Amino acid sequence: MSWKRRAREGAYHHGNLKEALVQAARELIKEKGPAGFTFADAARSAGVSPAAPYRHFRDREALLADVAREGFGRFEAMLSTGWNGGKPDALTAFHNVGRAYLAFARAEPAYYAAMFESGLPPDANPDLRAAGDRAFGVLRVAADQLAALLPAGKRPPGLMMSLHIWSMAHGIASLFGRGDAGRRSLPMTADELLESAMLVYLQGLGFQQKA
Amino acid sequence: MSWKRRAREGAYHHGNLKEALVQAARELIKEKGPAGFTFADAARSAGVSPAAPYRHFRDREALLADVAREGFGRFEAMLSTGWNGGKPDALTAFHNVGRAYLAFARAEPAYYAAMFESGLPPDANPDLRAAGDRAFGVLRVAADQLAALLPAGKRPPGLMMSLHIWSMAHGIASLFGRGDAGRRSLPMTADELLESAMLVYLQGLGFQQKA
DNA sequence: TGTACATCAGTGAACGCGCGTTCACTGATGTAC
DNA sequence: TGTACATCAGTGAACGCGCGTTCACTGATGTAC
Numbered sequence: 001m002s003w004k005r006r007a008r009e010g011a012y013h014h015g016n017l018k019e020a021l022v023q024a025a026r027e028l029i030k031e032k033g034p035a036g037f038t039f040a041d042a043a044r045s046a047g048v049s050p051a052a053p054y055r056h057f058r059d060r061e062a063l064l065a066d067v068a069r070e071g072f073g074r075f076e077a078m079l080s081t082g083w084n085g086g087k088p089d090a091l092t093a094f095h096n097v098g099r100a101y102l103a104f105a106r107a108e109p110a111y112y113a114a115m116f117e118s119g120l121p122p123d124a125n126p127d128l129r130a131a132g133d134r135a136f137g138v139l140r141v142a143a144d145q146l147a148a149l150l151p152a153g154k155r156p157p158g159l160m161m162s163l164h165i166w167s168m169a170h171g172i173a174s175l176f177g178r179g180d181a182g183r184r185s186l187p188m189t190a191d192e193l194l195e196s197a198m199l200v201y202l203q204g205l206g207f208q209q210k211a
Numbered sequence: 212m213s214w215k216r217r218a219r220e221g222a223y224h225h226g227n228l229k230e231a232l233v234q235a236a237r238e239l240i241k242e243k244g245p246a247g248f249t250f251a252d253a254a255r256s257a258g259v260s261p262a263a264p265y266r267h268f269r270d271r272e273a274l275l276a277d278v279a280r281e282g283f284g285r286f287e288a289m290l291s292t293g294w295n296g297g298k299p300d301a302l303t304a305f306h307n308v309g310r311a312y313l314a315f316a317r318a319e320p321a322y323y324a325a326m327f328e329s330g331l332p333p334d335a336n337p338d339l340r341a342a343g344d345r346a347f348g349v350l351r352v353a354a355d356q357l358a359a360l361l362p363a364g365k366r367p368p369g370l371m372m373s374l375h376i377w378s379m380a381h382g383i384a385s386l387f388g389r390g391d392a393g394r395r396s397l398p399m400t401a402d403e404l405l406e407s408a409m410l411v412y413l414q415g416l417g418f419q420q421k422a
Numbered sequence: 423t424g425t426a427c428a429t430c431a432g433t434g435a436a437c438g439c440g441c442g443t444t445c446a447c448t449g450a451t452g453t454a455c
Numbered sequence: 456t457g458t459a460c461a462t463c464a465g466t467g468a469a470c471g472c473g474c475g476t477t478c479a480c481t482g483a484t485g486t487a488c
Contacts, residue, residue, distance in 0.1 A: 017431075033330045035246035040474060052432050054476080116385075117328060119244045122395050156411075159398065164408045168375075171382025174327075184333050187370065197375045197412070200367075204415025228464075251441060263465050265443080 018056040018066075020046045025067050030110035034064065034118035064114055065124045071111030072131035078104045079138040090146045091207060097142050098169055098194050105173035106190075112178065116170065139166055147205075154206050161205070168197055229267040229277075231257045236278050241321035245275065245329035275325055276335045282322030283342035289315045290349040301357045302418060308353050309380055309405050316384035317401075323389065327381065350377055358416075365417050372416070379408055 024045035028037035039060045040050045057063040082100030086093045105112045114120070115132070123129040143165065144158035176183060177190035186193065203209060235256035239248035250271045251261045268274040293311030297304045316323045325331070326343070334340040354376065355369035387394060388401035397404065414420060 015431095035330065038474065039476095049433050050474085051434080051476080051478090055431055059475085119246065160404075160407060163397070163404055164379075164411070167382035167386060167404065167408065168379050169382070170386055171378030171380070174385060175378060175381055186374070193371075193374055193378070196371060197378065200375070200415035201408070201412050202415070204411035204413070226464095249441060250443095260466050261441085262443080262445090262467080266464055270442085 017046065017048060017052060020048075021053055021056060021063060022066050022070060025063055026110045026114075029067070029113055029118075034113045039063065061120065061124065064118055064120055065128050067111065068114040068118065068120055068124075069128045069131045071108065071115045072128070072135045074108065074111060075104050075115065076131070076135040076138055079135060083138060083142045086142070086145050090142075090149055091202070094142050094146045094202075095195065095198060097139065098165065098198055099191060101169040102173055102177050102190050102194055105177050109178050112173065117174065136162070136166065150206055156205055164201065165198070168201070169194060172197075228257065228259060228263060231259075232264055232267060232274060233277050233281060236274055237321045237325075240278070240324055240329075245324045250274070272331065272335065275329055275331055276339050278322065279325040279329065279331055280336075280339045280342045282319065282326045283339070283346045285319065285322060286315050286326065287342070287346040287349055290346060294349060294353050297353070297356050301353075301360055302413070305353055305357045305413075306406065306409060308350060309376065309409055310402060312380040313384055313388050313401050313405055316388050320389050323384065328385065347373070347377065357418075361417055367416055375412065376409070379412070380405060383408075 021042050024042045025037060028041055028045060039053055039057075042063060043050045043053050046052075053063065057066070078100045079097055082096040082098075083093050084096065120128075122132055139162045140158060143162035147155050147158050147161055150156070172190050172194050176186045176193065199209065232253050235253045236248060239252055239256060250264055250268075253274060254261045254264050257263075264274065268277065289311045290308055293307040293309075294304050295307065331339075333343055350373045351369060354373035358366050358369050358372055361367070383401050383405050387397045387404065410420065
């Protein structure tokens with residue numbers, strides 16, 4: 001029965017050790033930062049011998065890259081949900097993407113750290129790079145569709161616009177919005193800060209403020 | 212003569228070991244990132260026994276905090292030079308502060324990493340916190356003076372404005388503008404990206420574009 | 423359905439290494455008189 | 456100016472520890488017939 005139960009629960013011993021190591025790493029990153037875990041730590045957390053991880057990852061960096069890759073996947077999903085196909089209207093949906101960005105950084109500090117603050121090169125491997133590009137793609141599509149509402153002569157390039165918003169959101173998330181230690185305190189919430197910045201920015205592009 | 216020469220050159224052995232360790236740490240951070248150096252490394256680089264650093268720093272984190280503190284000092288100086296007392300006019304000077312921000316991140320990736328990406332709590336010690344606040348203060352004064360150009364009814368809070376610009380500049384610097392590995396590539400320069408974002412943002416606040 | 427074999431995920435013991443930290447020490451510099 | 460002493464920055468040897476990595480292994484699962 002014991003092994004049956006384990007198999008049902010997610011079964012380390014034979015089964016999904018790879019995913020279990022990713023989750024263990026995530027937990028350790030959350031507690032001690034992306035620099036604060038070791039290959040051996042991850043093995044220990046997953047309840048497995050120190051040699052076991054070598055069956056699945058070449059080294060610590062490969063494990064970290066997998067955490068980041070998985071993080072980008074969830075990030076993309078969260079931004080997509082925020083955008084929601086541009087409904088109810090592009091402007092509202094765009095603001096929702098911004099909110100989703102910060103919500104992700106707050107709810108998943110470990111993923112966020114692995115993705116952006118681990119010192120991992122953005123193209124450590126093709127899968128990682130692709131996952132990052134897909135996540136950015138959501139922002140890009142949103143910017144393009146929002147920009148399309150402006151008259152052709154005053155229409156900003158969607159790429160530029162999406163890079164501006166990404167930078168803004170990332171800056172706020174990494175200075176003020178993380179869910180762990182190292183956050184700077186602020187006389188307002190990170191959400192309010194991003195919201196206000198986006199309002200000013202979009203106004204600068206020529207969007208009318210809604211009531 | 213040997214010791215005389217060393218004394219003149221900056222003399223580790225008796226003299227400024229503390230500063231030498233900070234510089235060694237800075238060099239190591241530049242090469243291998245803020246997580247990539249050890250207390251023993253720093254001692255070795257400074258040409259001193261592994262026990263020597265204990266005379267000057269409680270532990271590795273205290274050394275890192277000193278690197279960050281010193282970095283904030285230089286950062287403040289660089290931003291101040293950019294602002295230049297608001298000359299020739301506040302709008303131009305404000306843009307110069309933005310340029311100075313990115314120039315610092317590019318020229319001093321090691322300081323920048325210690326200040327913002329080392330996982331060090333912003334108030335690890337009062338000196339560090341004060342140094343960080345002074346640097347931010349430059350941005351704050353600049354924003355206040357620029358905001359003062361707008362009519363009272365349309366004047367944005369300087370604090371909000373400076374937080375927006377800080378976030379923007381930090382986001383761009385940390386995603387695209389670092390002088391080391393881990394930078395994402397971009398179809399434009401980081402400077403152009405910040406410049407364009409600031410133009411849109413300031414337009415949104417009601418500033419007229421200059422020709 | 424049953425048996426024989428191949429595959430493969432995880433074991434556990436072992437290793438060399440470099441780290442952080444301590445300690446009693448030494449020898450140069452600073453100070454009192 | 457010179458001598459005696461205190462101070463203090465850096466030494467070097469030592470330690471225990473946990474890490475990364477390897478290795479021959481074991482035992483469960485999958486496959487062929």
